[in-house]
Amino acid sequence: MVIYCGKSNNNPYYIKEADLNIKSIQELAYFIYNYAILISNSFITKNLILYIDSSLKLPRLASDLNEMFNKKANLTDILTHILANSNFYNDEEISQFRMKLLKLLSLPEEEYILRAGDKLFQLKKYEKAISQYSKISKKNDLALLRLAFSYAKLQFYENAANYLGELYRRTRSLDILKEAYFCFKLNGTVDRIYEFDEHINESLLADWEYDIVSRIIKVRKSDEMKEFEDIFLMGSSYIKESVSSLIKIWKEKYRFVD
Amino acid sequence: MILGLSVDENFVYASVQGDNKVMSFPFAIGRNLTSNTWFIGDEARSEDIDNVDIVIDKLFYIMSNDGSAKIGETPYDAKELTRIFFSNLIAKFTDIEYVTVVIRQSSIKYLEKIKQAMMSLFKDESKFKVTTYSEAFVSYLKSKDPSFYSNLVSLFDFTEKALTYYELVRYVDDSGLEYWKVNTEEHLALPLDLLSGDAGKKVCDKILYDFAKRCIKEETYNHIILSGLGFEDSSYYREFMTYICSIANVETDVHFFAKSAALLSNDIVTNNFDKNVLLITDARTTASIKFIATVNQVNTKIELIKPGEEWFNLKDNYFDVIVEDERVIKLEIIKVIERVLKEVSIAIPENVELRKDKTNLFELGFNFSEQNLVYVSLSDKGFGEFYESSKGTTTKRVDI
Numbered sequence: 001m002v003i004y005c006g007k008s009n010n011n012p013y014y015i016k017e018a019d020l021n022i023k024s025i026q027e028l029a030y031f032i033y034n035y036a037i038l039i040s041n042s043f044i045t046k047n048l049i050l051y052i053d054s055s056l057k058l059p060r061l062a063s064d065l066n067e068m069f070n071k072k073a074n075l076t077d078i079l080t081h082i083l084a085n086s087n088f089y090n091d092e093e094i095s096q097f098r099m100k101l102l103k104l105l106s107l108p109e110e111e112y113i114l115r116a117g118d119k120l121f122q123l124k125k126y127e128k129a130i131s132q133y134s135k136i137s138k139k140n141d142l143a144l145l146r147l148a149f150s151y152a153k154l155q156f157y158e159n160a161a162n163y164l165g166e167l168y169r170r171t172r173s174l175d176i177l178k179e180a181y182f183c184f185k186l187n188g189t190v191d192r193i194y195e196f197d198e199h200i201n202e203s204l205l206a207d208w209e210y211d212i213v214s215r216i217i218k219v220r221k222s223d224e225m226k227e228f229e230d231i232f233l234m235g236s237s238y239i240k241e242s243v244s245s246l247i248k249i250w251k252e253k254y255r256f257v258d
Numbered sequence: 259m260i261l262g263l264s265v266d267e268n269f270v271y272a273s274v275q276g277d278n279k280v281m282s283f284p285f286a287i288g289r290n291l292t293s294n295t296w297f298i299g300d301e302a303r304s305e306d307i308d309n310v311d312i313v314i315d316k317l318f319y320i321m322s323n324d325g326s327a328k329i330g331e332t333p334y335d336a337k338e339l340t341r342i343f344f345s346n347l348i349a350k351f352t353d354i355e356y357v358t359v360v361i362r363q364s365s366i367k368y369l370e371k372i373k374q375a376m377m378s379l380f381k382d383e384s385k386f387k388v389t390t391y392s393e394a395f396v397s398y399l400k401s402k403d404p405s406f407y408s409n410l411v412s413l414f415d416f417t418e419k420a421l422t423y424y425e426l427v428r429y430v431d432d433s434g435l436e437y438w439k440v441n442t443e444e445h446l447a448l449p450l451d452l453l454s455g456d457a458g459k460k461v462c463d464k465i466l467y468d469f470a471k472r473c474i475k476e477e478t479y480n481h482i483i484l485s486g487l488g489f490e491d492s493s494y495y496r497e498f499m500t501y502i503c504s505i506a507n508v509e510t511d512v513h514f515f516a517k518s519a520a521l522l523s524n525d526i527v528t529n530n531f532d533k534n535v536l537l538i539t540d541a542r543t544t545a546s547i548k549f550i551a552t553v554n555q556v557n558t559k560i561e562l563i564k565p566g567e568e569w570f571n572l573k574d575n576y577f578d579v580i581v582e583d584e585r586v587i588k589l590e591i592i593k594v595i596e597r598v599l600k601e602v603s604i605a606i607p608e609n610v611e612l613r614k615d616k617t618n619l620f621e622l623g624f625n626f627s628e629q630n631l632v633y634v635s636l637s638d639k640g641f642g643e644f645y646e647s648s649k650g651t652t653t654k655r656v657d658i
Contacts, residue, residue, distance in 0.1 A: 002587060004551035004560050005578035008621065020643045026580060027642040030617065087554050088580075088616065123643075 003087060011055040017043060019125045025056050029086030032079050033097055035123070037104055037116045044069055044078050061085045076101055110136050114143050117150075126150040137163070141170060148179070157187035165196035175244065178208050185212060211247055260527060261357040262519025263347070264394070265372065266486075267318045267419040270299075270347060271516035275524050280513035286315035287343045291330050298346040317343060321371055341375040348379055358387045358523040360394045360515055362415070362422060364540035366627055369570045387526060389568065391415065392440040392539035394518035395424050398483075400530065401521050409478040412506075413514070414470070416488025421445035421466070423473040429595070439538040439595060445469050450488055459494035466498035479506035485514035536566045538595065540629055543569045545658045547624065547632075548590045551579065562624065565594040569626040576623040578639070581606060582616050587636065591658055600658075602634070607650025610638045617641035630658040 005026055012021035015031060017038045022028050032039065049069060053062030061082070068078050080098060083089045089097070107115070117132030133147035148163035164180035167173075177200075181193045193200065260275035265285070272281045288302030289295065289312050302313050312329045314320065317339055320327060326335045334342075348354065359376065361368050373388040380386050399407045412425040422444045429437040448465060452458035482502045490512050492499070502508050511517065525531065538544055547563035562577055579587065586603040593600075604622075612618050619642075623635040634654050640647035 001582040002549070002551045002584070003580040003582070003616065004553050004558070005580060005619070007574060008576065008578050022642055024578070024642070026616075026619070027644070030615075030641070030644060034615075085554075087552075090555050 005087070006057075009055050009057075011051075013048065013051045013055070015043075018120065018123055019128055020123065025052070025058060025061075025082075025086045026088045028052075028056075029083050029088040032082060033089060033093070035119050036079065036097070036101055037112065037119055039075070039079065041075055044075070058085070110140055110143075114140060114146075117143065117146060121146060121150060121153075124153070126153045130154075141167060144170075145176070148183075152183055155186075157183040158189065161187060161189075161192065165193075168196050174204070178211070181205075181208050182212055182215075259351055259353050260355055260520060260523045261351055262394070262516050262521070262523050263357060263359045264391070264513070264515035264519050265318075265359060265361045265368075266417045268417075270343075271513050272347070272351070273513065273516035273520040274351070275520040278517075280516050282513075283347060284315065285317045285343070286313060287317055287339055287346075288313035289329050296342055296346055298343050314339065321368060324367065337371055337374055340371045341378050344372070344375040345379055354385075356385060356387075356523045356527050358389065358394070358519045358526065360389055360391050360519040360522070362391050362417070362420060364390045364392075364570075364629055366570050373570075387522070389522070390539065390541040391422075391515050392424060392442060393537075393541050394515050394522050395440060396426065396438060396537060396539065397522035397525050398514070398518040399426055400525065406480060409480045410475070411481045411483070412474065412479060413483040413485060414466070414489070415515070416448070416450075416466070416484070416486040418450050418487065419447055421448045421469060421488070423469065425473070434534075436532075436535045437538060437595065438535055440540070442540055443473050448488075453488070453491065453494065462488075463495045463497050466495050467501055470498055470501055474502075474505060482506045482508050483514060484508065484510040485512065487512060536594070538566060541568055541570070542629075543567045543572075543626070543658075544595070544630060545591050545593045548592070549587060550590075559590075562589075562622070563632075569629055569632075572624070572626060575625075576621050579620050579622050580616055581612065581618050581620060583612065585612070587620075587622065589634065589656075591656070593658065602654070602656050604634050604636050604654050605652050606636060607638055607648065607652050609648050609650045613645070617645050632656050632658060 003026070005024060009023050012023050013028070014021050017040070018031065018035060020031075022031060044065065046069070049062050049065045052058050052065065064081060064085075065078065068081065076098065079101070080094060083094050083097060084091075104112070104115075113132050113136050117129045120126075120129035120132060127150075129150045130147060133143040133150060135143075137144040137147045144163055144167045148160045148167065151157075151163065152160035161180045161183035164176055164183060168177040168180060177193070177197060180196060181190070184190045184192050262273045262275065264271045264273075268285055270283045270285055272283065273279075283299030284303060286299060286302045288297045290297070291312065303315065314327045314329075319325070320336045321340055324336055326333050327339065328334075344359075348357070357376070359372055361372065363369075369388055369390075376386045376388060377383065395413060399411060407426060407428070410425060410427065412423065415422045415424065422442060425441045427439045427441060429439065431437065445465070448462065452462050482505065489495070489510050492510065499508065543563055543565050545563070546561055546565050548559050548561050550557055551560050552558070553560070563572070563575060581587065585606045587606075589602045589604065591600040591602060592598070606612070606618075606620070610618065619639040621635075621637045621639050623637070625633045625635070627633065632655075634656050635651055636653075637651040638648045
């Protein structure tokens with residue numbers, strides 16, 4: 001199937017909720033469909049309606065939205081109307097979206113924030129993700145872990161290491177401590193690891209050093225960095241299991257690499 | 259002032275709308291290195307060569323070869339020389355409201371260069387047009403009473419480098435749409451030098467007669483027009499003239515295309531175009547290019563290129579398409595007059611993997627390099643800020 005989108009529009013619309021620009025009705029629909037968790041009532045503005053009218057050249061949709069906006073229509077109805085007129089999603093997908101939206105709205109607040117953070121992380125909007133994870137990181141280990149990784153992504157390794165250290169204090173997971181060690185190493189303050197555990201033995205550190213070298217080689221050699229990131233986006237038990245198996249694979253693979 | 263210019267290999271002719279006089283400028287350019295002044299046409303040739311002046315009288319040849327010429331110590335390319343020539347020519351006229359430049363060749367290399375030259379002068383495409391002789395021929399016919407072209411009208415143009423035949427054919431299709439199609443046929447080079455001797459004149463007459471016999475159909479003609487310097491001296495083409503006079507009314511206008519270019523300028527200024535007439539000339543697309551795509555969940559046949567558009571002026575012929583599950587896009591090309599259907603497929607770039615969530619956005623582009631030759635391209639655009647483009651592109655040459 002081929003969807004005809006007409007001639008390109010080069011005028012972007014900035015979505016502040018996700019710090020990104022869209023340039024077509026299809027991109028707007030895709031954002032709504034996949035990142036609905038980031039959308040609040042303030043998403044539908046007069047500016048967005050004007051953009052749909054003048055830049056995307058969809059006056060009928062703009063007029064509908066204007067009417068819905070003035071009548072203070074339900075956000076779900078407005079979003080669904082955009083999807084239905086996006087020349088992108090079919091009726092079945094739109095009804096799935098409605099159900100997905102209902103499920104999202106029924107999520108506990110903490111879970112909702114965590115998922116919003118994950119979506120921003122997925123979009124590589126790490127500053128925005130940090131602001132979400134920070135809201136719940138004091139009581140949610142996963143949010144704290146992802147907060148640390150968001151800082152690492154921004155190359156604020158000291159912040160990342162501190163949050164990982166804090167998480168280690170909560171979980172006592174050596175895998176987490178190792179990540180903190182890695183971040184301190186990248187920050188050039190490796191000795192700070194002892195602030196979080198003064199009893200780390202030399203052979204463990206040697207193992208971690210070896211792993212770090214392996215990781216660097218691997219990252220430089222392949223796209224598997226993404227695999228590593230993906231693991232950390234999953235649950236904590238999954239992290240432990242996956243990181244262990246991944247490290248085992250890396251060890252075997254790079255044991256004889258100079 | 260509404261101006262028409264016709265360009266051939268040796269001359270540029272200028273005609274002001276409403277004025278029967280035509281000015282001719284040899285297609286030559288010169289520069290006085292002492293005074294640092296440019297000259298064109300006869301003025302360039304009259305400059306004293308011994309006084310370190312440089313004259314290039316093969317400007318058209320330089321244009322056709324994308325060549326260059328060194329003047330003083332400075333090399334000038336064809337584009338720049340064309341710009342200087344037209345800049346000096348246009349400067350000879352004041353208060354120009356609109357100018358149309360017509361050229362025999364429907365080749366992008368000439369049309370583009372002249373267009374660029376005009377663009378640098380006027381800075382605005384609404385002030386000028388560059389097109390082919392065929393379009394001027396149509397404007398001339400439109401300026402006449404419809405009885406003038408109720409049957410066929412044809413034209414022979416005999417210049418230094420070419421003998422060309424033009425014929426207007428009109429059709430009405432089943433839907434009531436009227437087509438005006440200008441057919442052209444070109445004879446091999448027939449140098450005007452031949453006319454310098456009696457033997458050559460006889461040969462020319464014979465060639466003209468044979469060419470006319472070949473081009474003229476067994477149908478009714480109202481008028482036959484003779485244009486170009488080759489028809490200036492009417493004493494030599496007796497056999498040819500006897501033959502065409504037996505078919506239609508014959509009129510001779512050596513500077514037909516310059517005057518008709520002025521008429522075309524006037525048509526543009528007054529928007530004298532009939533929307534119910536589809537014009538097909540060598541300056542226009544001859545086919546419709548369509549493809550089947552989904553629009554609001556309905557499979558629809560979409561016309562991307564329409565027939566009758568000026569193919570060398572088609573700039574914005576790029577379209578965004580999202581490909582979901584097929585690795586080719588199928589295009590349908592229908593020649594409007596012949597009603598011939600041709601199917602062409604363009605493949606998705608090999609390095610592009612199709613994602614499952616309809617996020618493979620491509621730019622489908624059509625670049626005409628000749629009237630019936632288009633390069634169709636399909637370029638991966640990624641999908642906004644969600645997916646980066648792989649930069650993959652495929653291009654396919656399509657002969658219409």
